[in-house]
Amino acid sequence: LAKTTQPISMDSYEGQEVNITCSHNNIATNDYITWYQQFPSQGPRFIIQGYKTKVTNEVASLFIPADRKSSTLSLPRVSLSDTAVYYCLVGSGAGSYQLTFGKGTKLSVIP
């Protein structure tokens, strides 16, 4: 499984756009990039997944450069309720079930 590196923590004010970058230099051709969000005392929750270029859903956008060695999760206009830990994972379909969660990025949104 490709190893990922992301910042341990980030602070942001309400209403700002937050970008969390994840490095995955050893990503394989078949690997997808997935982000999960975890609130305190809850299990992780899927946010977004992509393979290349840009993916957008109602919650976030995911930017993936051509070399795919990194990815950036973008949260538009964060609110206090976005305070959580965000995990970046890399894996392919078959056999990637063992999701390797690192320590993630703890995002603190400040009023």
Next chain:
Amino acid sequence: GAGVSQSPSNKVTEKGKDVELRCDPISGHTALYWYRQSLGQGLEFLIYFQGNSAPDKSGLPSDRFSAERTGGSVSTLTIQRTQQEDSAVYLCASSFTTGLTTDTQYFGPGTRLTVL
């Protein structure tokens, strides 16, 4: 529909006792996973089921840990002779395996285990 449920939500036990943790996956999900999360740490993979079989038990930390799944649905994680280092939140997840992309795993709320 109903999400993944786990029981109990909290469990306090004495060192040396056995505990059983239960997971009810989302109906129709063939894959089931167990993870462990210690305070302030990321998730540690324990075991994966596809149907009733467990092709990967590599994450189980010791032979005190075992898990089973019956009827392709409910799973039980058993920890024998609990130790204080077993204290953690035990998370269960399930997914509908498509094999086409990394399957989204849906997590339960977890069981917080405290070993005194």
